[in-house]
Amino acid sequence: MKLSFTKMHGAGNDFVVINALQHPLALTPAQIRRLGDRRFGVGCDQILVIERSDAAGIDFRYRIFNGSSGEEVEHCGNGARCFVRYVAEHGLSAKHSIRVQTVNAVLELHLRDDGRVTVDMGAPKFEHAALPFDASGLNPRRVNGFELWPLEGTGCEVAVLSMGNPHALQLVDDVDAAPVLTVGPLVEAHARFPRKVNAGFMQIVSRSEVRLRVFERDAGETLACGTGASAAVVAGIRLGLLDEAVEVHARGGDLKIEWAGLSVGLAAPVFLSGPAQTVFDGEIEL
Numbered sequence: 001m002k003l004s005f006t007k008m009h010g011a012g013n014d015f016v017v018i019n020a021l022q023h024p025l026a027l028t029p030a031q032i033r034r035l036g037d038r039r040f041g042v043g044c045d046q047i048l049v050i051e052r053s054d055a056a057g058i059d060f061r062y063r064i065f066n067g068s069s070g071e072e073v074e075h076c077g078n079g080a081r082c083f084v085r086y087v088a089e090h091g092l093s094a095k096h097s098i099r100v101q102t103v104n105a106v107l108e109l110h111l112r113d114d115g116r117v118t119v120d121m122g123a124p125k126f127e128h129a130a131l132p133f134d135a136s137g138l139n140p141r142r143v144n145g146f147e148l149w150p151l152e153g154t155g156c157e158v159a160v161l162s163m164g165n166p167h168a169l170q171l172v173d174d175v176d177a178a179p180v181l182t183v184g185p186l187v188e189a190h191a192r193f194p195r196k197v198n199a200g201f202m203q204i205v206s207r208s209e210v211r212l213r214v215f216e217r218d219a220g221e222t223l224a225c226g227t228g229a230s231a232a233v234v235a236g237i238r239l240g241l242l243d244e245a246v247e248v249h250a251r252g253g254d255l256k257i258e259w260a261g262l263s264v265g266l267a268a269p270v271f272l273s274g275p276a277q278t279v280f281d282g283e284i285e286l
């Protein structure tokens, strides 16, 4: 089967985007892994599939697969920005705001006049069942009323929350020196997270600026992670360390996160803004 695709990236988090609007596509996990393979395939962190939606008020379905495992996942913030740029560049919709259905949520994506894209990421969820996270027998440390949980065998304590997908965030003094590649995999596969977790490492620079690295579930360290940036800033705000609008410096570029959760309520949506770029179009025989 010959498959057409577009390679895109958002702050260096890269994607193979597939338009399945005309021809429904059922890729096997092996085919997805091949697309994600940087040596034997195209190479990307995630594969994004655009599908039709027949639901009222929904423009498209947005499916996300981790490229190295072939597993379908719930959310991808940088991918959502690339999704809306793809839709605009390919004339799939004239709207500047589109609504897309993911596997577990409806997202609103906005293309702005300056070319950047803002995504309504939905509200963070703090119930442990949402990740899931097994906290039985653990004693958290409370900072500003928000819990930091010790994780056995990792030497770190983490804030846990879901942005649709699961995140465990730890504070570090210097993100460049942080043990992302050694401790990241231990947190990612920790038994307390039965569906694994995205492991974030955040250095606070000021109340409106952080530096962040994320060891992503089933992807390893990526150059940026949109849901990771959202989760990190929400955790930083709940810990009393950050204001409502924060610039996030990732290794591949800058993202902006806004969350008014402490002034309007914890169910306030998180807004993610940042770049989204097309790299090339291609075809591959699968």
Ligand SMILES: N[C@@H](CCC[C@H](N)C(=O)O)C(=O)O
Pocket: 013, 045, 046, 066, 073, 074, 075, 076, 077, 078, 079, 165, 166, 198, 216, 217, 218, 219, 222, 224, 225, 226, 227, 228
């Ligand atoms: N790169 C993403 C997140 C992709 C999914 C993640 N690896 C998971 O398994 O949850 C982003 O920009 O949010």
